[in-house]
Amino acid sequence: MRTRHGIHSPGCRPQRRSPGRSVHLSHGRGAQLVTGGSRSVAAVARTHNRQLHAEAGEAVEVDLKRLDGGDDGIVEVVMCRQKARNALGHLFVSQMRELVSSLSSDAAARVVVFRSLVPGVFCAGADLKERALMINSESDLFVHGLRSLMTQIAVLPMPTIAAIDGVALGGGLELALACDLRCAASSAHMGLIETTRGLLPGAGGSQRLPRTIGVTLAKELIFTGRRIDGQTALEMGLVNRAVEQNEAGDAAYREALSLAREILPQAPIAVRMAKEAMNRGVEVDMTSAMAIERMCYARVIPTRDRQEGMAAFIEKRPPKGSQSFWVMTPKLDQKDSTHVNLG
Known part of the structure; x- marks a missing residue:
């Protein structure tokens, strides 16, 4: 440590x-x-x-x-x-x-x-x-x-x-x-x-x-x-x-x-976006909360996390980026929210 x-x-x-x-x-x-x-x-x-x-x-x-x-x-x-x-x-x-x-x-x-x-x-x-x-x-x-x-x-x-x-x-x-x-x-x-x-x-x-x-x-x-x-x-x-x-x-x-x-093994951007969706969603009405969820969901679509996760599901294997091999970009608020997968 x-x-x-x-x-x-x-x-x-x-x-x-x-x-x-x-x-x-x-x-x-x-x-x-x-x-x-x-x-x-x-x-x-x-x-x-x-x-x-x-x-x-x-x-x-x-x-x-x-x-x-x-x-x-x-x-x-x-x-x-x-x-x-x-x-x-x-x-x-x-x-x-x-x-x-x-x-x-x-x-x-x-x-x-x-x-x-x-x-x-x-x-x-x-x-x-x-x-x-x-x-x-x-x-x-x-x-x-x-x-x-x-x-x-x-x-x-x-x-x-x-x-x-x-x-x-x-x-x-x-x-x-x-x-x-x-x-x-x-x-x-x-x-x-x-x-x-x-x-x-x-x-x-x-x-x-x-x-x-x-x-x-x-x-x-x-x-x-x-x-x-x-x-x-x-x-x-x-x-x-x-x-x-x-x-x-x-x-x-x-x-x-x-x-x-x-x-730890879960896709980091997805986890962070899930946290943002829940934290912001509980403070507003359901309609607004759904809009927040949609916004957060849209931000994970272009990530390599999502692409690898879907490929692993289809191929019936663990994601290659699991066990801490995901590497994120410095800023989560970038428009494309992409990062490099070293798996």
């Missing part, structure tokens, strides 16, 4: 980087992406900026890992603010925003998994120590930034999966709700508990929870500030999968990785 700093390690380390360490713009997969043209120059520049911030002495609270081998195309956003239980503080949010922004134009990223390296915690929500020092206007501005971050995650073009192996409260659950899919350990605890603090969910939770589990159940959970476990969340439709926790404490992550591997 490769981190954004090119270090082979099980995850990010939230210590300060050495000021004297050299910085390399391209390394490992990054170099391949630049020369191959599958990432934009802006995305590479943002990666470079993150490296500079790390070299300047900032603690790494959110990191990026690209899986390789058979998992090439799966990217992990790793949360590792150990002492503060991944609380949504200024630095954490800033680093998360930068990583998500880089992913928005990264055609090599096929599926994104959000996970935590803090034992027993996905994300504990707002950093109340930081919030206590803010005046009302500062607090309002910060929550607006949180709302914007969750929207950034929600509109990522590729499928996103939250791996909830522990506590996901308040803003932590709002982060998971911003993802397309959620896997949870049965023992995980989650809830929008803002009403117990004299607040209401302000980073999208009051809107995304009703759209996920229905208005009546969402009102009950938000009005009461109730916490539920992973199994109850599965029964409500809040998560897609719930699994028993393992000794390593990463059962939800392993389940999320399994789900990502099911998505």
